[in-house]
Amino acid sequence: MPVAPSFKEFKRITDTPFFKNGKNYVTVENPKTGNRRDVRWYSDAEYAKAYGSKLEDTNKGFDGLKQARGFSNGPILVIRHNRPSDEAWLNQSNARYAVGIGWYIVSTETLPADAPAHFKYLLLGWNEFRDGDDRHMKKPAQIAEILSKKAAKGEWVNLSCNI
Numbered sequence: 001m002p003v004a005p006s007f008k009e010f011k012r013i014t015d016t017p018f019f020k021n022g023k024n025y026v027t028v029e030n031p032k033t034g035n036r037r038d039v040r041w042y043s044d045a046e047y048a049k050a051y052g053s054k055l056e057d058t059n060k061g062f063d064g065l066k067q068a069r070g071f072s073n074g075p076i077l078v079i080r081h082n083r084p085s086d087e088a089w090l091n092q093s094n095a096r097y098a099v100g101i102g103w104y105i106v107s108t109e110t111l112p113a114d115a116p117a118h119f120k121y122l123l124l125g126w127n128e129f130r131d132g133d134d135r136h137m138k139k140p141a142q143i144a145e146i147l148s149k150k151a152a153k154g155e156w157v158n159l160s161c162n163i
Helices: 044-051 063-068 084-092 140-153
Strands: 018-020 023-029 036-040 076-080 096-098 102-105 120-124 133-137
Touching: 063 133, 076 140, 120 140
Parallel strands: none
Antiparallel strands: 018 023, 023 036, 076 102, 076 120, 096 102
16 A cells, blocks of 8 residues: 655655544654645555556556657667658658657567668667656667667678569
8 A cells, every 4th residue: 555656765664554533644754844744645446546547557657668668578679761752652661750769660660561672761760768767768869879879790681572
């Protein structure tokens, strides 16, 4: 059972909740001032009703960042050498666009068979994308630099759509 989000950084003084005014409470201490106060101790259902989500949901951090950016099943496929005339195809395909990356295909999708033949591809892995932990991504300029270095080294992925 959690306390209100505004008190999560406070140090808990009492180990077990106590009953006060018909509700459960715990005593906490402000780490900066040392002041103590009694705060509500919520059940998961009460917390979800008051704050819109269960404690377990809010403690997942940014596990969703990996999935939201398309790294669920491995690296993403970055599209290079696209031309302005390819814009309509890219917008109607399963490709996504992100600043620093450009157009890319997420790891859960496959490259459409009708992809223009002049495209070249690079792989960008999750460890290259994330910044130290799974909660933060690198700045778009850093990601663009990583991809530019891969292109300069000739780390192109050979894909043939003649399958």
